[in-house]
Amino acid sequence: MKAKQPDHQDFIARDGVKVAFELYQNDGPTVLLMPTWSIVHSRHWKMQIAYLARHFRLITFDGRGNGGSDRPAETAAYADAEFVADAVAVLDATDTDQTVVAGVSMGGHWAALLAGLHPQRISGAVLIGASTSLVPRDPHRQVFDWDEELDTHQGWAKYNRHHWERDYDDFTRFFMSQVFSEPHSTKQREDAVAWALETDGETLIATQLGERITADVERRILESIRCPVLLIHGTEDHVQPHASSQVLAEIVGGTLVSIEGGGHLPNARDPVQVNLAIRRFVETLRPFTARPAAGARP
């Protein structure tokens, strides 16, 4: 069972693509949890929702291509700009004037774009293991071409469209073993593989072909971010190097929390630390207000 059920579920539709969102009501400030690459859907936030929803108004949505959202076949539907526009549409549909945005991996990339492009809507951004085109991928990810037919399908050679077509299951198991590099991560890998199997290889290939913004544009948008930014990144992230967040933190003037020994999805693998960090971050954004507290003598 889920730890917490949403108070409201609905869809937005843009250009005929329906995107499912969920809202957890609360009087506190709003936090928007972005989708990430459509290999998973909003359940990747499952360890955050019950906790954050006790303190904040929370919005999640399934990225197009997985979960309760449509799985358009055309690659244009998966451009960076579409995910950012979906987020804005979800904010509109929930009457959210301003929110803190949080995103993991690709979702971190989109969260940063959202903060840069819609400064009046975003009061703070949390970027976790965020993707960026400004830092080259680790060497082990640069060996094999994604598009070409390879003569091997071992290791990162599985990150290849032809392998996805032939044996999507095998790819997802491999990929999630890389996402969760931490020992004793069986449950997290199992969860993520199951979410990956809610979509298929064809859809994932389409997401991969969606239009990405260029490095130059990304840099300009990042430089325009004015809101506070919290970055969280594992030092053992085998998917997106830890250096990415160091570079991003430098550009946006953000605070980097490094998780020594942590992999690519610390929100799933080290949820307590991530939950506390997000809450602390959101609370520091609030102006100093009366907050009754009682300290008891022993």
Add this chain to the structure above:
Amino acid sequence: MKARLADATGVVDRNGVKVSYEVYGEGDPALLLIPPSPITHSRSWKGQIHHLARRNRVVTFDGRGNGLSDRPTEAKAYEPPAMVADMVAIVDEVGADQTVLVAHCHAAMWAFMLASRYPERVAGVVAISPGIPYLGDSNPHWIEVSEHWEEDPTDPEGWFMCNPTYWRRGGYASWIRFWFDLLATEEHSSKQVEDMVGWALETDAETMVLGSEAEAPDASREASMQLTRSVRCPVLVLHGSEDRCQLPTRGREVAQITGGRFILMEGAGHLVAARHPVAVNRHISSFLADIEEKPMPSQTWTRALSRRRRALYVSSPIGLGHARRDVAIAEELHQLDPDLEIDWLAQSPVTTVLEAEGHTIHPASRWLASESAHIASEAAGHDLNAFQAIRRMDEILLANFMVFQEVVEEGAYDVVIADEAWDIDHFWHENPELKRGSHVWMTDFVGFLPMPDGGDHEAYLTADYNAEMVEHVARFPRIRDRSIFVGNPDDVVPDPLGPDLPAIRDWTMDHFAFSGYITGFVPPTPDEAAELRRELGYRDDERVCLVTVGGSGVGRALLERMIGAYPYARQELDDLRMVVVAGPRLDPESLAVPDGVEVVGYVDRLHRHLSVCDLAVVQGGLTTTMELTAARRPFLYFPLKNHFEQNRHVRYRLDGYGAGRCMDFDSSGPEEIAAAMVEEIDRPIEYRAVESDGAARAAHLIAELL
């Protein structure tokens, strides 16, 4: 001694009234600590200054009427506008553009007036038990006091002693004692009451009358509402639920009107900054962090299973005694777990030993206030009231605890090893939510004991301190994960901890594991001893008497006494050579000696000399006397007068070993001492053997927690 001395002091003079201030540390915003004068002065912030001044410039002052400031003789001089003008003059003079004001009781009124009138100068106000008239509930006692203010009471009691006529008749001190006893609603507050009474008695009845009458001349609910409403800066209100001066509903309304944060300290009285300094300091620090809006610094959190095992070793710096045993334990711990990282939070003189052995000293150690200097400052001649010295070290222990707490919050230590680190044990029991990691508490004595000179009062105080310890341990057994007594059950005195308290030995048996004694070295075999004597330059045809007073700087009197005894001893022992070790703190040149006596300064590894001497003369400290016992050397020891540990705990233990001859300093002249030397130097040694596996046993007890 104070935990920290001011970096600058000054005086502002307004219309001929001089007000004295002090400045500590640096960093913006500056903090102005405002005492509710004239009943107290700047020292009432002694628990806050060291902590706050590590990050911010702290300014405090003696309000007119007490401390080093003038005591003007007309009421007008004490009215709030005068107080506010003094504060403005001080922050102007020290060049503080913006300050956070921290004020207690009726001084909160002055703070709000300053914040209201000069909003650009005030970044925030911390109001502790704020005394803003008519807000919240008024204390009915104060109303009664004001109704009878003009009367002449006969033999008043309690609140009726708060009366100018009675004060002028000589009743001021009685009122002050009653008053602070009443305010300290918490058990075990003797030191705080004593401090407060002392500061209040630095002023006089006449000044108190003027100050009281000037406190709030135009008070009304409307005026108070208007004042608090006009404060625009962030406000933090701290208030004890048991406050008998300002009722907590007053603080709550102050917070409501100012939109401030209200923190109720449940079970606390009026003197929260003095009695609950750890909590108050942390609330002030987090308030500062909130209003400074500094971005969160980048940081690393290490996954649990990616962490190396880490220990923080805190070795008591009072004398050098503990350093060697702690190093021995640390070495044994490394034997058990070579990957264990040990950081030392330590200060001089312990750091001298640690540095020589290549241990890692935590950089925060530089912030520690000197405990050994305090102890030295408490000694006079051959006299050191150890209990009172430790008790008067409250400010230093608190300062060092605040440093320690930051270290454990950042360090992810698995275990804290506290060898008689009183601050950690005491303040973790007082603030149990702050505990981090496992806690190993080590000591070589249990229980404060009164000395006869201290009379009934000292007996009451020691029993009160012991009672607090017993209650702490009973209520929070989770604070001491392992208690290690450095010694054996037989070493523990059977004396009671106090009236209606258990016997020390029974209680210790119930609550401690025993490591046996830990000397930190293995005594030489007879062959090794002969070799060592040659190496150290002691001949076979001479008998060497070593006189040493340790590294504490307390002990010139004994050295001089022994030098005086030498000629008499020499008459009986013509091969007697006396080596006087002055230690690092006494100048060897300052001691005049006859032929046959030599004076040396600091001696490296003194225990090697002690282990081969023919006779030693020492004070009554446990480390040195037990080193002699382990090495089976004859010795005379002179416990410091009024030193409960040396006179009772150590002596009891040595008697158990049949070791040493206890001497009374006051009644032993040169001839008596010489006679004792002659008797002891040839006495066959029949001491009970001292075990040599104590460090290993202690390390095993600690390692079980790792």
